[in-house]
Amino acid sequence: MQKDSLSKKNPSLCLGVVLIVLWALGYTGLATSLGSLEFVGIPLVTWTMIAIGVFSVIASIIMIPIQSRWEQRWGTEHRNVRGD
Amino acid sequence: MRLLELSIVVAYFILCLYIAFYFRKSAGRGEAAYWGADRSIGFFVNGVALFSTLVSTGSFLGFLGLAYRLGWSLTTVAFGVSSCVGFIISMLLVSGPLRRFSEIKGKFAMTSFFAERYNSATALVASILVLILFPAYIVPELMGAGLAGSYMLGIDFRYAVIMVGGVYVLYVLVGGMLSVTWTELMQGFLKFFLMVGLSITAIYHFGGISPLLKQATAVNPHYLTLNPKISLWTYMGISLGVFMFVLSSPHIIMRLFTSKNVNQGRASLSLTAGMSLVFHLLGYLGVAAAALIISPKLTEVDKTYIVVMDQLFSPFFRGMAMAAILAAIMSTTGAMLLACAAEFSNNIYRRYLNPKASEAQTIRLAKTVIGVIGVLTTILALFQTKSIGVIVGLLVEGTGSSFAVPLLAGIWWKRANAVGGFLSVTGGFVTFVIVHFSNVVPTFAEILISLPVSAACMVVGSLLTSPPSREKVELVTSLHRSISPIQPEQT
Numbered sequence: 001m002q003k004d005s006l007s008k009k010n011p012s013l014c015l016g017v018v019l020i021v022l023w024a025l026g027y028t029g030l031a032t033s034l035g036s037l038e039f040v041g042i043p044l045v046t047w048t049m050i051a052i053g054v055f056s057v058i059a060s061i062i063m064i065p066i067q068s069r070w071e072q073r074w075g076t077e078h079r080n081v082r083g084d
Numbered sequence: 085m086r087l088l089e090l091s092i093v094v095a096y097f098i099l100c101l102y103i104a105f106y107f108r109k110s111a112g113r114g115e116a117a118y119w120g121a122d123r124s125i126g127f128f129v130n131g132v133a134l135f136s137t138l139v140s141t142g143s144f145l146g147f148l149g150l151a152y153r154l155g156w157s158l159t160t161v162a163f164g165v166s167s168c169v170g171f172i173i174s175m176l177l178v179s180g181p182l183r184r185f186s187e188i189k190g191k192f193a194m195t196s197f198f199a200e201r202y203n204s205a206t207a208l209v210a211s212i213l214v215l216i217l218f219p220a221y222i223v224p225e226l227m228g229a230g231l232a233g234s235y236m237l238g239i240d241f242r243y244a245v246i247m248v249g250g251v252y253v254l255y256v257l258v259g260g261m262l263s264v265t266w267t268e269l270m271q272g273f274l275k276f277f278l279m280v281g282l283s284i285t286a287i288y289h290f291g292g293i294s295p296l297l298k299q300a301t302a303v304n305p306h307y308l309t310l311n312p313k314i315s316l317w318t319y320m321g322i323s324l325g326v327f328m329f330v331l332s333s334p335h336i337i338m339r340l341f342t343s344k345n346v347n348q349g350r351a352s353l354s355l356t357a358g359m360s361l362v363f364h365l366l367g368y369l370g371v372a373a374a375a376l377i378i379s380p381k382l383t384e385v386d387k388t389y390i391v392v393m394d395q396l397f398s399p400f401f402r403g404m405a406m407a408a409i410l411a412a413i414m415s416t417t418g419a420m421l422l423a424c425a426a427e428f429s430n431n432i433y434r435r436y437l438n439p440k441a442s443e444a445q446t447i448r449l450a451k452t453v454i455g456v457i458g459v460l461t462t463i464l465a466l467f468q469t470k471s472i473g474v475i476v477g478l479l480v481e482g483t484g485s486s487f488a489v490p491l492l493a494g495i496w497w498k499r500a501n502a503v504g505g506f507l508s509v510t511g512g513f514v515t516f517v518i519v520h521f522s523n524v525v526p527t528f529a530e531i532l533i534s535l536p537v538s539a540a541c542m543v544v545g546s547l548l549t550s551p552p553s554r555e556k557v558e559l560v561t562s563l564h565r566s567i568s569p570i571q572p573e574q575t
Contacts, residue, residue, distance in 0.1 A: 020173065054361070061354050063176065
């Protein structure tokens, strides 16, 4: 039954959750004293958000073949669990 | 009247129509061709087309105006990064399962997923919302055409609106998704290079990035910093709205159905995210700063791009930039018009009015819908006066409030059922409207309340009623199972 779980070690879901958490954490910077810190005249919060954007694009490209393999493996395991 | 610029714009219109008539025959092969481009679009074309779908007049004129007035940090965080991360989350959590859904069920509209996953009532409400929100979105877009045409080409506001309205309706009507995709490829390139190109031109013109930003911050001290006049809730609300809109707007979802396969669809979203990030960060940085120096007391901030390109570009590039502005208008409106037609013909006409309708009948009706909505929105645009950025921003948030939760829950939560789906769509939208008109939170912060309400409706509605049927659960499972056989390892 465990193998039936969509979320079990699903790489896309893991990265998706990490990105959403990072993105939300970036906004907490706005509400704290971090919001007033600057680097070369631009707030650290803005730099942080830009870094999250760049990271998400790079990570997503790396994720394409990894997710594809997970789905193939999960699909096979799921058919076995159901006895197809 | 500026003849060279006008000639380039006319050439752009002719090219759009040529593409539409080139694909006329292919689009007429059936619904898979008309709505889904026969699932034949590779990652590069789809990626640029998706970018083009996102960058509307809102991005090209309206939000750039907000960068001029409220600061670059706001637009970078709210539009650049949020749209980028939204596309990546769509790539990770939505695109693969929905692409498989389209192949398994032969459907090409987001609300068809709601119909299969939840029930037809949920799909009907979602379709009605699309038919209300999208035409309301198209109106300010066309208004942008009037603004740009009258200012840059010296032609009457009304003629510019009618001209753009006529061309975009025609190419959507004739060529369907194939025509929309290939015109969007051209439009995407135009918009990307003419925004980023104008920014680089501005940086060069003012002696480098430091002198440019120094002069800009002398005019607006909050250009680079977080603007203290803007509520924290507004920052977060706009960002969340853009994020959810990118993730769940039906006209963007429709594009996911056109990709050749799941991996190409995912790669296209990574490309789109990268383009969106560069466009909003680098593009806005130079252009809005240059506008502050060139025209420090600009009251119609929607003209920020026009003011800068008018000053810094040669006549040839002014004509190209004008075509890019019109491309921004036509790409989004075209995709939205097609989505409206798909919703009405597939989820209202075929489901309720004529269940036995053939493919040819459905497409004929869709073309009528395209014509009617196109004409109505063009007429309404002639009388529109509000700021483009504000209207588009609110519609973006309304769309995200209604569709994001039921879409994600439908794909990832097997326990989500029809009651939860229905309550989530209606609860999210109704809450958004109530919060907006009661003024309990600052403008653009409405989604901070409506989205959690939509999620709560989904959870409570699903858990308090019986679980979905075995068929629905099996549908969810099939969305995550690779259809293609396992490739042998390369040695």
